Amino acid sequence: MAIADGRIAAIDAYIPFERAAHEAGIAAAIDLTADAERVRTADRIVLPGVGAYADCAAGLRAVAGMWEAVEEVAIVKARPFLGICVGMQLMSERGLEKTVTTGFGWIAGDVKEITPADPALKIPQIGWNTIELTRKHPLFSGIPTGSKGLHAYFVHSYHLDAQKPDEVLAIADYGGPVTAAVISDNLAGTQFHPEKSQALGLALITNFLRWRP
Template sequence: MQSRRVVVVDLGTGNLRSVTKAINTVSPNSEVHVSAEPSVITDADHVILPGQGAIGTWLKQLGPGSELRQAVVSALGNKPVLGICLGLQALYRYSSENGGQKGFDLISGTVRHFSEAETGFGTGVGQDMRKIPHMGWNRVRHTRTHPLWKDIGNGERFYFVHSYYADSQDPDQIAGQTEYGITFTSAAAQDNLFAVQFHPEKSQRAGLTLLKNFINWNGTC
């Protein structure tokens, strides 16, 4: 296991402590910081963008023209980056949450509420209804090979908590898919970016393996 300088970007949402603890578990020699300081992000080898809750609140922390936004955008362009939950959704062009939010437009597609899907979602009453949010363990089917899937079985279970899902347009950017009434993108990849809708820090062995693979990843496929 290589020693890395890792920053878990603190945008005021997300289970930052659990993510940090998981990284320390799989890579005890790495230097892990939880920070929103642009200089810390700039100096890091690997960047993790976690987030839970409302994407509008998350994106608000990245004010237009701010040094923090510039540091994050720079990292998205040239460092290995792992997005978790909102960190996945923010990579898309647009999310319908909070009245509509513009993302970084690095992954083709949009983010939609499950209720916008054509199939049945609601209270969970009846076989064809699915509860919102999608919460609990579900399988992730690999749709392409990737270094972060090393030693993780196709169809492995991960832990999800979300009401909005990624609707990808470019099949080449989809790394994993999950079934929940519909088929949605649960992992996306593009160049130095890998992002997941599930929470690896809550996903036991499979999640820790993915985080270990990320720390060892050089940002190329």
């Protein structure tokens, strides 16, 4: 797939991918859609999500063929996928918020409530935090991370308790380690919101548009 001819499907939410594509000189068509058939033809998929795990999973399944279309593009065709916030959480095996809900099962682990060691830290985590990479990756190329790096914007009460260390790409400290980003081949996810993370987010979106896993 040539990125200049690519089409990115952003499912049921607005994300400033057009701005990132324009500033990076990438001629990609950004398709905001809740149509499963349009998703099937995408070269890349972005799956955002806010709210409860079970509600987001139910909403995705309620659109005829959408769950299957996402799996077809991301797994069968192995095209780049980016899950954001609950979109990342749905990559897990199960969500344990309110009830037990089955996810896509791409990342080993369950989504559990954050339990900070410091009782003064409030849940949900809302606001800016730094992230620490577990290793280098093209999605974070050129992005300063660590305690003196750029900040990412978080809004969440639950996080993906990943069971395979090699699937954790970044962590944040919120009274203990919180999974900030996951990776598995062509599948990526961020717990933070790139679209709200200013310089860090814009750079990550640009890297995703250029990423060729």
